[in-house]
Amino acid sequence: MRQKRTWWLSAVTAIALTGALAAPPVLAVPTTAEGAAEPITDPIPEDPERASLGLVLEEYAQLPATDPIPDPTDERLMRHNRINYIGEVPDESGRRYVPDLNGPLYLLDGKDQHVYLDFASRFDRFFSGRGLGSGFGFVTFHPEFAKNGKFYTVHTEDEKAIETEEPTYPNQPDATVQSVVTEWTASDPGANEFHGTHREIFRFGFTTQIHAIQQIDFNPTARPADPDYGLLYLAVGDGGIGVGTDVPQDLTNPAGKILRIDPSGDNGPNGAYGIPPDNPFVGQQSTLGEIYAYGMRDPHRFTWDPAGRNAMYLGHIGQHAIEAVYEVRAGDNLGWSEREGRFRFDPEHQCYLYPLPDDDAELGYTYPVAAYDHDPPLNWPCNSDSGHAISGGQVYRGAELPQLRGKYIFGDLVDGQVFYTDVARMKRGAPRAPIHELQLFDTSGTQLRMSDFVADGRVDLRFGMDTSDNLYLLAKANGKIWRVADTRPAVPSEVTKQVAGNLVAHYDFERPFAADDTQELDRGDSNTLLELLNGGTDMRVPDGAFPGSNNALQLRQVAPEQPGNDDWKAGVWSDDGDGVESLRAFNGADGMTIMGWFKMTGENPSPNPTAPDPRDRFNAVGLAGVLSGDSDGHDVRALLELIEVDGELKLVALGRRLDGGASQTFAAHNDWQQVLPPGQWVHLAATFDFTTGTMALYANGKPLPGSYTVDGDPWQVDGTGTTASNPRGIKIGGSFPQNDRERNPCNCRADSLMFLDTAADASVIKRQYQRFFTR
Incomplete structure (x- = not known):
């Protein structure tokens, strides 16, 4: 596996942003108590490895559309519905159950769907908006x-409930929602619609509307004679206030904990449940006996391995940088908010993590058995949501899929990886287990990403499993x-491999940025976010230049009859005179290569609406280029384009060695329309050796x-x-990626654009072209 290039950002190297993004605040480099700066900006340098297998x-099932209550203002809640788990009813009926955060509890009986219970209609204070x-x-x-x-549920209620309903333990300050755990007793367990009774067993209020009670569950590996049999686990978040308080470490407070209770007992504080005598903190002064483990921010999903030691694994959503899997045992302290993963956390400087102190072993924290970091694009504000959160999964021990046996399958709920x-590598106290990214395929054999399956950059992925060891994936997006x-x-x-060693930036238009899918993630080393200008998500179109490609980038002139600033193009731009830091591989580069697939889809060159004569046309068609360090958005260091040469449009490589210096153009002799026939994909490459x-x-x-x-010698070689x-940016499909004016639009499509920091030789170009068809 090729390691990521790590760019270390200093305080004076402000993160360069694309034109549509507001600049982040300038952050002082944090220091330790001794005054020595030691921030860790890339806590887990290794990427998840590419797995050798994929899932089909x-x-x-398709579940009905539902809406939150009240109407949401947060677009992240505006999903088709909000289904978040699938399991099997333990009665040998084969029915699956699916909860929807917006209210319904569904039973799936083959292809039949039944609303078993609807919380939105059952509780007038139900809150999901x-x-x-x-x-x-x-x-x-x-x-x-x-x-x-009997079955058990958790739902949230609004501020009116807080005013009138007594919590099991005092609400957090200024509580806005309460989580309510309810026991239900069905008069006919085999019915497809609930009839029976219910009673409340636990209620607690949270300051914010995030990180409340997530999962509640029984240990499915416990048998009737086991001490764990029939005990209910509650994953209680920190209510969104753990980052600045000691709530997750406070053993008198249920927030930021996993609780373990006996729903058939009565020695709890409200008499509605019992506290198991073998819980780790039972009998300790100033400690809640319900606590099983603590020090958590958002304990999202937990599961038990059905084999081996029946270990309990927790997918824990991090604050700024780390998504982690823990093996949880009684009495564990996961460290939040003193720790994020295996790093020291400082709420004053959340863009950074720190090494553990020398005395860390004495503090008794439990650290992840597997983890990955966010790796936000380097031209994205470090203190903004970068679109990552772990979705805890399941340990597969079935016989039907032998290659998955003994593996913990999980993902990223936001972008759908x-x-x-x-499991054999997930050992406490050992190095983190390697993480492998699985490819996904539909039943026809087409490789897709979850964003393709749901047609949305934000997937909202969840996992489930039934008693027959069938593994399921769910998405709120559709x-x-x-x-x-x-x-x-x-x-x-x-x-x-030859290209990968010098691949600075690579955009295949299969990877929308989950935090803002009008932008595209970089598959190259630089981790530079590309903005899809003016057209946004509509610019990703279902077209592929080669087998395995599902999407391409549509570029076009929008209003040829009038001046404007709405042409579809893409780019990276920095207003900072220091350029785009993540593109520093092109700083002083000896050579460069630009290559990718293009298909002409309309009239080229485009009409020039700024010219007095309406018949006038631009004298160039923009394909792709890297800007110079002093560019105004037009001048380039390396460019692949159609340009008028001696009155005739030609495919050219245009380069500039020195900022402010003269350019040189290498023009193809072939007629450009023979090189780029309308409606046909063509792989183009331009190379630039600045030393020769x-x-x-x-x-x-x-x-x-x-x-x-x-x-x-215009380059002064x-x-x-x-x-x-550092370059001021990248432009694709036209000039001025800062999007303040238009020039040289391309009515075309692009796919798999690559930007290299070397002048690739002919054999490398040939092998890369062939690779698209022979992998």
Whole structure:
């Protein structure tokens, strides 16, 4: 696996942003108590490894659309519905159950769907319209449901409930929601609609509308003679205030904990449940006996391994940087908010984490058995949501999918990545278990990302499993459930090893940025976010230049008859005179390569609406380029474009070695329309060797004959590379990625655009072109 390049940001190197983003505050570099700066900006440098296998997803169910109550203002709650788990009713009926945060509890009986219970209509103070976890959060069935008809739920109620309802323990200050745990008793456990009684067993109020009670569950591996049998676990978040308080560490407060209670007992504070005598803190002064483990921010999902030691695994959502899996045991302290993962956390400087202190072993914290970091794009504000949160998963021990046996399958609930770790490597006190990213396929064999399955950059992914070891994936984005029907070998990367070693930026338009899907994630080393200007998500179109590609970028002139600033293009731009820090590989570069797929889809060149003559056209068609360090949004260091040469439009490589210096153009002899026939995908490449002053053009892996248009030595070649300055950005489909004016639009599509910090030779270009069809 190739390691990420790590860019270390100083206080004076402000993060460069694309034009539509507000600049982040300038942050002073934090220091330790001794005054020595030691921030960790990339706490987990290794990326998840590419798995050698993928999952085949078969659509299992589509659940109805639902709406939050009250109407939400947060777009993240405006989903098709908010389904968040699937399990099997423990009565041998084969029915699956699915809770929806917006209120319904569904039973799925084959293809039949039944609303078993609706919280929105049952409780007049039901609340699901603010906060990502508010509403009907979870349901779990007693292991003897078939006999006793008992099941348990958790839902949230609004401020009116706080005014009148007595909590089990005092609400957090200025509480805005209460989580309510309820026991239900069905008069007929086999019915598809609930009739029976219910009683409240636990209620607690939270300051904010996030991090309330997430999952509640029974240990499915416990048998009737086991001490754990019939005991209910509650995953209680910190209420959103743990970052600045000691609530998660306070053993007199239920927030930021996993609680373990006996719903059939009565020695709890309200007499509605019991406290198991073998809980780790029973009998200790100033400590809640219900606490099983503590020190948590948002204990999102937990599960038990059905084999081995029946270990309990928790997917824990982090604050700023770390998403972690813990093996949880009685009495554990996960460290929040003193720790985020295996790092010291400082609420005053949340853009950074710190090394552990020398005496850390004496503090007794429990650290993750697996973890990954957020790796936010380097031109994204470090203190903004970067679109990551772990979705805890399931340990697979079934027989149907042998390649998954012994693996913990989980993912990122926001962007929909699916991962696994080997349970045998998930050991406390050992190095973190390697994380592998699984590829996904539909039943036709087409490779897709979860964002393709749901047609949305934000997936809202969850996992579930039934008693037959069927593994399921769910998404709020479109309200669908998929069953993992099979595994298959993964598809190799479309990038050759020769190209990968110098791949600064790579945009394939398959990876919308989950925090803002009008932007595209970089698959190259620089981790530079690309903005889809003016067209946003509509610019990703279902078209692929090569097998395995599902989406392409649509570029176009929008209003040819009038001046404006609405043409579809893409780019990166920095108003900062220091340029885009993440593109520093092009600073002083000896060479560069720009290549990618293009398809002409309209009239080129485009009409020039700023010219007096309405028949006038632009004299160029923008394809892709890297800007110079002093660019105004037009001047480039390296450019692949169609430009008018001696009155005729030509495909060119245009380069500039020195900022402010003269450019040189290498123009293809072929007619541009022969190189780029309308409606056909063509792979183009342009190379620039700044040490020798040579350039080259390629189409579909083959060199194009051409010539230089400027005599002499406009680059002032002296054997060294470009000016030692960071580029001001990247432009795709036209000039001025700061989007303050228009020039040279392209009515075309682009796919798999690559920007290299070397002048690739002809054999590298040829092998890369062939790789698209031979992997």
